[in-house]
Amino acid sequence: MDRDKIKSLVFMCLREAVEEMDDGRNVEVTDSVKLFGRDGLFDSLGLVSFLVDMEDKLADEADIDLNLSDEKALSAHSGPFRNVDSFVDYIMSVIEASGDENG
Amino acid sequence: MKMADRIILITGATRGIGRFLAETFRGRGCVVVGCGRSETAWEADNFDYQSCDVSDEKAVVKLVRGAARKYGRLDAVLNCAGVASMNHSLLTPASSMEKLLKINVIGTMLVCREAAKAMKKTGGRIVNFSSVAVPMQIEGEAVYAASKAAVETFTKVFAREVAPFGVTCNIVAPSPIDTDLIRGVPAETIEALVKRMGIKRKGTFEDVLQVVDFFLSEKSDGVSGQTIYLGGVS
Numbered sequence: 001m002d003r004d005k006i007k008s009l010v011f012m013c014l015r016e017a018v019e020e021m022d023d024g025r026n027v028e029v030t031d032s033v034k035l036f037g038r039d040g041l042f043d044s045l046g047l048v049s050f051l052v053d054m055e056d057k058l059a060d061e062a063d064i065d066l067n068l069s070d071e072k073a074l075s076a077h078s079g080p081f082r083n084v085d086s087f088v089d090y091i092m093s094v095i096e097a098s099g100d101e102n103g
Numbered sequence: 104m105k106m107a108d109r110i111i112l113i114t115g116a117t118r119g120i121g122r123f124l125a126e127t128f129r130g131r132g133c134v135v136v137g138c139g140r141s142e143t144a145w146e147a148d149n150f151d152y153q154s155c156d157v158s159d160e161k162a163v164v165k166l167v168r169g170a171a172r173k174y175g176r177l178d179a180v181l182n183c184a185g186v187a188s189m190n191h192s193l194l195t196p197a198s199s200m201e202k203l204l205k206i207n208v209i210g211t212m213l214v215c216r217e218a219a220k221a222m223k224k225t226g227g228r229i230v231n232f233s234s235v236a237v238p239m240q241i242e243g244e245a246v247y248a249a250s251k252a253a254v255e256t257f258t259k260v261f262a263r264e265v266a267p268f269g270v271t272c273n274i275v276a277p278s279p280i281d282t283d284l285i286r287g288v289p290a291e292t293i294e295a296l297v298k299r300m301g302i303k304r305k306g307t308f309e310d311v312l313q314v315v316d317f318f319l320s321e322k323s324d325g326v327s328g329q330t331i332y333l334g335g336v337s
Binding site: 045049052053055056059 | 160164165168220223267268
């Protein structure tokens, strides 16, 4: 799967999530936006919701069925949610692992 | 939403309570996506059978996502799939314990997880199944009762986690009903059990349906994380 394609889907999903937010924040979705943690875009429930939407987006737009809610990723302080690129890296690693699993 | 317009996923739909509920809701005009471990099952209008082992994570993801995509949404899930093992704990092999926990506990958890994802934008209703074996602490059903106790605790916590998405999750816990699940249990054991219940008769499919209808009602959007035991047991 093309990394740029994944990244564009992440941006699409992030923009949709921001549009649905009703907390009055004016968030610009850029490469450097921090997804989770202190000053992050999402609280824990928002992150869960975003990950589920991202799974849907990957399934609908790229025909990739993944489970993104890996507990290691969710518990890592400086893990996949530092910025958009780190999250895209994480998705790519899950896709790769999924491919290995499926032989 | 009218009952007749609903898309309902029912696990364990090939026999017993699952089949009865599938036939009932299909008959009311709902689209019922039914699953079981068999390759094929009974056929009827509005009944879409999918072979699926609910303890297989990938198969459950495929089942639930497939149903939601095919019909545009998923309104309700009835987690009827389950197995029983009536045996003294000292004589129960690990393989029996593992099989029972995989289907009753992991299977229920996986279907709940994927169903709630599918219902995240629209809300929905999930009904899990426990048993009076939990509060009655019936000898010979230690592993089965433990698996259902796990389902009860999971449901209480899960109900809180999915409440922000408009998804409710509740439990119906039937008293003994004449199904394959208790086929191997001696009649005198069932009779002794019934004598200990508040309502001294075996359960019926209609008893279960009554509670399921209540949980699925549009007006039950304030009811979640609850267990209703049948047969006058508490």
